[in-house]
Amino acid sequence: MAMSRDEIFQEVSEVMVEALGVDDDEVTATATLMGDLGAESIDFLDIVFRLEKAFGIKIAREELFPAESLLSNPEFISNGKLTEVGLKELREKMPHTDISTFEGDPDINKLGNLFTVDAIVNYVEGKLNAA
Secondary structure, eight states: OOHHHHHHHHHHHHHHHHHHOOGGGGTTTTTTTTTOOOOOOOHHHHHHHHHHHHHOOOOOOOHHHHHHHHHHHGGGGEEEEEOOHHHHHHHOOOTTTOOOHEEEEHHHHGGGGBBBHHHHHHHHHHHHOOO
């Protein structure tokens, strides 16, 4: 049985509360995992694990959080910003994420802002619909 977007959001929200020890009301659609919810890179593994368990899906870490492969490729970065090639790669790797604001100022230090609760809901929704 297909889950509604609201049900997916509720489940993702519970995962964030459990994994990051935040309050329910802090987990909004636009909340960023790192900036707003205080996630650190080690937390991403826990989040992926909990999402897999909650939704019964397999998640390749690079699929949901591809920042590492982007940041480790010199072709994708110039003067602390993603290059056009890097942005193209980001769009391909994160179709579930709206990067339009980031494209205006593709500062790699702002990459973490792309990891929002809404992006995770989009990702999970896509995975469930594809299954």
